Amino acid sequence: DGGITQSPKYLFRKEGQNVTLSCEQNLNHDAMYWYRQDPGQGLRLIYYSQIVNDFQKGDIAEGYSVSREKKESFPLTVTSAQKNPTAFYLCASSMVRGSYNEQFFGPGTRLTVL
Protein backbone atom coordinates (compact mmCIF):
# COMPACT_ATOMS: atom_id res chain seq x y z
CA ASP A 1 0.00 0.00 0.00
CA GLY A 2 1.21 3.51 -0.79
CA GLY A 3 1.54 5.78 2.17
CA ILE A 4 3.62 7.60 4.68
CA THR A 5 4.79 5.98 7.90
CA GLN A 6 6.27 7.34 11.08
CA SER A 7 7.93 5.54 13.92
CA PRO A 8 7.78 5.15 16.77
CA LYS A 9 4.20 6.00 17.68
CA TYR A 10 5.13 7.02 21.22
CA LEU A 11 8.55 8.06 22.40
CA PHE A 12 9.87 8.93 25.81
CA ARG A 13 13.22 10.51 26.40
CA LYS A 14 15.13 11.98 29.26
CA GLU A 15 16.20 15.59 29.28
CA GLY A 16 19.54 16.12 27.60
CA GLN A 17 19.16 13.24 25.13
CA ASN A 18 18.92 13.54 21.38
CA VAL A 19 16.24 11.46 19.71
CA THR A 20 15.47 10.73 16.05
CA LEU A 21 11.98 10.37 14.63
CA SER A 22 11.58 8.34 11.47
CA CYS A 23 9.48 9.29 8.44
CA GLU A 24 9.25 7.17 5.29
CA GLN A 25 7.05 7.52 2.22
CA ASN A 26 6.56 5.32 -0.83
CA LEU A 27 4.38 7.77 -2.74
CA ASN A 28 7.28 8.98 -4.89
CA HIS A 29 6.72 12.47 -3.56
CA ASP A 30 9.47 15.05 -3.99
CA ALA A 31 8.63 17.20 -0.98
CA MET A 32 8.57 16.23 2.68
CA TYR A 33 7.75 18.23 5.79
CA TRP A 34 7.96 18.07 9.56
CA TYR A 35 5.38 19.77 11.75
CA ARG A 36 4.96 20.12 15.45
CA GLN A 37 1.52 20.31 17.07
CA ASP A 38 0.94 21.50 20.62
CA PRO A 39 -2.43 21.24 22.40
CA GLY A 40 -4.94 23.74 21.07
CA GLN A 41 -2.61 24.95 18.37
CA GLY A 42 -2.30 24.46 14.65
CA LEU A 43 0.62 22.80 12.95
CA ARG A 44 3.89 24.68 12.95
CA LEU A 45 6.52 23.94 10.33
CA ILE A 46 9.91 22.77 11.58
CA TYR A 47 11.75 21.84 8.38
CA TYR A 48 10.87 21.00 4.80
CA SER A 49 12.66 19.49 1.87
CA GLN A 50 11.75 19.91 -1.79
CA ILE A 51 14.46 17.63 -3.16
CA VAL A 52 17.03 15.08 -2.04
CA ASN A 53 20.06 16.55 -0.24
CA ASP A 54 18.36 19.89 0.25
CA PHE A 55 16.17 21.21 3.05
CA GLN A 56 15.06 24.53 4.49
CA LYS A 57 14.18 25.75 7.95
CA GLY A 58 10.58 26.39 8.81
CA ASP A 59 9.23 28.67 11.50
CA ILE A 60 10.55 26.76 14.50
CA ALA A 61 13.74 24.99 13.39
CA GLU A 62 15.82 25.82 16.46
CA GLY A 63 16.78 22.69 18.39
CA TYR A 64 15.96 20.37 15.49
CA SER A 65 17.95 18.88 12.63
CA VAL A 66 17.02 16.86 9.54
CA SER A 67 18.61 15.01 6.64
CA ARG A 68 17.34 14.01 3.20
CA GLU A 69 19.75 11.45 1.84
CA LYS A 70 17.00 9.49 0.08
CA LYS A 71 13.78 10.59 -1.55
CA GLU A 72 11.78 8.23 0.62
CA SER A 73 13.16 9.23 3.98
CA PHE A 74 13.22 12.45 6.02
CA PRO A 75 14.27 11.76 9.63
CA LEU A 76 13.98 14.46 12.28
CA THR A 77 16.38 14.70 15.22
CA VAL A 78 15.19 16.49 18.31
CA THR A 79 18.32 17.69 20.02
CA SER A 80 18.94 18.56 23.64
CA ALA A 81 18.94 22.21 22.56
CA GLN A 82 15.18 22.11 21.99
CA LYS A 83 13.74 23.70 25.13
CA ASN A 84 10.21 22.28 25.01
CA PRO A 85 10.33 19.10 22.96
CA THR A 86 7.21 17.43 24.35
CA ALA A 87 4.70 17.56 21.49
CA PHE A 88 2.99 15.65 18.72
CA TYR A 89 5.16 15.49 15.59
CA LEU A 90 3.66 15.02 12.15
CA CYS A 91 5.51 14.24 8.95
CA ALA A 92 3.93 14.97 5.58
CA SER A 93 4.80 14.61 1.92
CA SER A 94 3.52 16.09 -1.32
CA MET A 95 4.12 16.20 -5.03
CA VAL A 96 5.57 19.51 -6.13
CA ARG A 97 3.77 20.66 -9.23
CA GLY A 98 2.37 24.12 -9.84
CA SER A 99 -0.19 25.23 -7.32
CA TYR A 100 -1.29 21.72 -6.43
CA ASN A 101 0.11 20.73 -3.07
CA GLU A 102 -2.12 18.36 -1.15
CA GLN A 103 -0.05 17.07 1.73
CA PHE A 104 -0.39 13.52 2.93
CA PHE A 105 0.28 13.03 6.60
CA GLY A 106 1.79 10.19 8.55
CA PRO A 107 0.15 8.94 11.75
CA GLY A 108 2.41 11.06 13.96
CA THR A 109 4.84 10.48 16.84
CA ARG A 110 4.02 11.68 20.32
CA LEU A 111 7.24 12.63 22.09
CA THR A 112 7.33 13.06 25.85
CA VAL A 113 10.38 14.33 27.66
CA LEU A 114 10.62 13.09 31.22
Add this chain to the structure above:
Amino acid sequence: EDKVVQSPLSLVVHEGDTVTLNCSYEVTNFRSLLWYKQEKKAPTFLFMLTSSGIEKKSGRLSSILDKKELFSILNITATQTGDSAVYLCAVYNNNDMRFGAGTRLTVKP
Protein backbone atom coordinates in the same frame (compact mmCIF):
# COMPACT_ATOMS: atom_id res chain seq x y z
CA GLU B 1 4.28 38.29 8.25
CA ASP B 2 2.23 35.50 6.72
CA LYS B 3 -0.68 34.35 8.85
CA VAL B 4 -3.77 32.18 8.73
CA VAL B 5 -6.58 32.88 11.20
CA GLN B 6 -9.47 30.54 11.82
CA SER B 7 -12.69 31.32 13.63
CA PRO B 8 -14.32 30.37 15.81
CA LEU B 9 -11.70 28.48 17.80
CA SER B 10 -14.35 26.13 19.09
CA LEU B 11 -17.98 25.44 18.36
CA VAL B 12 -20.59 23.19 19.97
CA VAL B 13 -23.72 22.29 18.03
CA HIS B 14 -26.41 19.61 18.00
CA GLU B 15 -26.93 16.97 15.39
CA GLY B 16 -28.74 18.32 12.37
CA ASP B 17 -27.40 21.86 12.74
CA THR B 18 -25.52 23.60 9.94
CA VAL B 19 -22.14 25.13 10.73
CA THR B 20 -19.83 27.55 8.95
CA LEU B 21 -16.14 27.62 9.72
CA ASN B 22 -14.04 30.60 8.68
CA CYS B 23 -10.47 30.97 7.51
CA SER B 24 -8.82 34.28 6.65
CA TYR B 25 -5.27 34.64 5.47
CA GLU B 26 -2.46 37.01 4.63
CA VAL B 27 0.13 35.12 2.65
CA THR B 28 2.58 36.25 0.03
CA ASN B 29 2.61 34.34 -3.26
CA PHE B 30 -0.66 32.53 -2.55
CA ARG B 31 -1.04 29.27 -4.47
CA SER B 32 -3.84 27.31 -2.81
CA LEU B 33 -5.90 26.90 0.34
CA LEU B 34 -6.59 23.51 1.84
CA TRP B 35 -8.99 22.23 4.47
CA TYR B 36 -8.17 19.23 6.65
CA LYS B 37 -10.13 17.30 9.26
CA GLN B 38 -8.17 16.08 12.27
CA GLU B 39 -9.78 13.60 14.61
CA LYS B 40 -7.35 11.79 16.82
CA LYS B 41 -4.13 11.81 14.89
CA ALA B 42 -3.11 12.77 11.38
CA PRO B 43 -5.13 15.35 9.46
CA THR B 44 -7.09 14.03 6.51
CA PHE B 45 -7.55 16.05 3.39
CA LEU B 46 -10.96 17.57 2.61
CA PHE B 47 -10.62 20.21 -0.10
CA MET B 48 -8.12 22.21 -2.06
CA LEU B 49 -9.17 25.59 -3.45
CA THR B 50 -7.25 27.67 -5.93
CA SER B 51 -9.87 29.78 -7.71
CA SER B 52 -12.31 32.29 -6.30
CA GLY B 53 -16.02 31.61 -6.34
CA ILE B 54 -15.93 27.96 -7.30
CA GLU B 55 -17.58 25.81 -4.67
CA LYS B 56 -16.10 22.45 -3.87
CA LYS B 57 -18.57 19.93 -2.52
CA SER B 58 -18.33 16.50 -0.97
CA GLY B 59 -21.50 15.12 0.56
CA ARG B 60 -22.58 17.41 3.37
CA LEU B 61 -19.37 19.42 3.24
CA SER B 62 -18.69 22.32 0.93
CA SER B 63 -16.12 25.07 0.71
CA ILE B 64 -15.49 28.23 -1.23
CA LEU B 65 -12.63 30.67 -1.60
CA ASP B 66 -12.67 34.46 -1.98
CA LYS B 67 -9.23 35.58 -3.15
CA LYS B 68 -10.21 39.23 -3.20
CA GLU B 69 -11.27 39.30 0.44
CA LEU B 70 -8.68 36.64 1.40
CA PHE B 71 -10.89 34.13 3.13
CA SER B 72 -12.52 30.76 2.79
CA ILE B 73 -15.45 29.10 4.48
CA LEU B 74 -16.18 25.46 5.17
CA ASN B 75 -19.86 24.56 5.50
CA ILE B 76 -21.19 21.39 7.05
CA THR B 77 -24.91 20.76 6.76
CA ALA B 78 -27.00 18.29 8.79
CA THR B 79 -24.10 17.72 11.18
CA GLN B 80 -23.54 14.30 12.74
CA THR B 81 -21.57 13.26 15.82
CA GLY B 82 -18.94 11.84 13.48
CA ASP B 83 -18.22 15.37 12.27
CA SER B 84 -16.71 16.17 15.67
CA ALA B 85 -13.09 17.02 15.00
CA VAL B 86 -10.60 19.85 14.63
CA TYR B 87 -10.84 21.44 11.20
CA LEU B 88 -7.59 22.92 9.95
CA CYS B 89 -7.18 25.50 7.25
CA ALA B 90 -3.81 25.75 5.50
CA VAL B 91 -2.49 28.10 2.87
CA TYR B 92 0.26 27.15 0.46
CA ASN B 93 2.64 29.70 -1.02
CA ASN B 94 5.63 29.01 -3.20
CA ASN B 95 7.54 27.19 -0.53
CA ASP B 96 5.52 25.89 2.35
CA MET B 97 2.18 25.43 3.99
CA ARG B 98 1.03 27.67 6.80
CA PHE B 99 -1.69 26.33 9.09
CA GLY B 100 -4.30 28.09 11.16
CA ALA B 101 -4.87 27.10 14.78
CA GLY B 102 -7.95 25.09 13.84
CA THR B 103 -11.60 25.11 14.83
CA ARG B 104 -12.68 22.43 17.28
CA LEU B 105 -16.19 21.31 16.36
CA THR B 106 -18.22 19.26 18.81
CA VAL B 107 -21.51 17.82 17.61
CA LYS B 108 -23.79 16.63 20.41
CA PRO B 109 -26.47 13.97 19.86
